[in-house]
């Protein structure tokens with residue numbers, strides 16, 4: 083079976099972990115600091131703070147910007163549940179806005195109609211690895227006095243007008259979950275240029291303790307710290323990131339070249355001012371294709387190819403998130419949930435396998 087994703091674990095990662103184990107210092111320490119510094123530098127931001135996972139990073143970011151109960155946070159319904167769940171964790175209310183049909187990211191032209199007196203922030207997801215329309219989003223935010231958060235879990239290394247993901251909003255959150263473009267099994271990171279947000283982040287992830295005085299607590303907090311063991315893997319991966327991205331982009335290019343002319347298949351489009359890092363390579367299977375989307379998925383499975391649907395349900399369809407359905411309808415989200423299918427993509431996926439996948443789709 084060709085998996086849809088596969089982490090690249092090589093001698094360097096294994097040796098990095100062994101080195102930490104041999105040091106006997108396993109908790110948050112020097113390696114975590116090194117990862118934070120290198121990652122922030124990579125993104126071009128002043129601060130980087132690790133977290134135990136991407137969901138914790140989102141929760142922490144929402145805390146540090148000062149989200150209060152009953153505040154409204156505008157976001158997309160076409161994303162992983164953690165995006166909207168993190169808003170509920172602050173007892174705030176997610177408000178869903180429909181997406182753009184090309185990028186699958188939040189549609190900036192529909193944001194303003196969702197803003198109310200209670201709106202505090204816009205939580206933007208760079209879905210599949212392509213940044214959203216940040217110039218428009220940031221200017222709407224500025225005009226309405228809102229804070230912008232970037233859910234960059236899928237977009238490490240992506241660019242918008244030559245600026246890196248992680249540096250496109252007031253505060254950004256990453257995930258190092260095993261399937262993400264750089265990973266350490268479970269892990270997360272927050273980047274920001276705002277010193278105040280950064281300091282709140284450090285405290286929140288460490289039981290709400292004062293950053294200066296141990297066992298003094300400014301507020302409630304969590305234990306969201308990362309360990310040096312995990313940081314050593316992420317740090318090693320960060321050194322290889324340019325190579326990882328290039329490989330993903332080349333695979334995407336090859337898929338698009340061979341699939342774009344098939345009737346009923348719409349291949350992904352990278353907007354001209356953006357660098358897409360292809361966390362997912364996602365096609366749309368329309369009614370003009372010979373098989374329905376779900377049938378194509380089963381067909382590929384029988385041929386030994388794993389594909390997947392990100393995401394089969396809009397988030398407002400789930401009971402605990404129904405409160406966030408504020409617009410009359412979400413036509414683009416509905417189409418996307420019906421037509422999207424993601425194909426295998428990971429940095430060491432070889433040409434033979436790519437050709438095999440392409441041929442199976444062409445031969446339907």
Ligand SMILES: *Cc1c(COP(=O)(O)O)cnc(C)c1O
Pocket residue numbers: 135136137138161162164165207233235236256257258259268269270
């Ligand atoms: C993976 C992911 C998250 C959550 O990250 P975890 O590390 O799994 O907690 C959040 N948002 C998006 C868009 C993701 O893809």
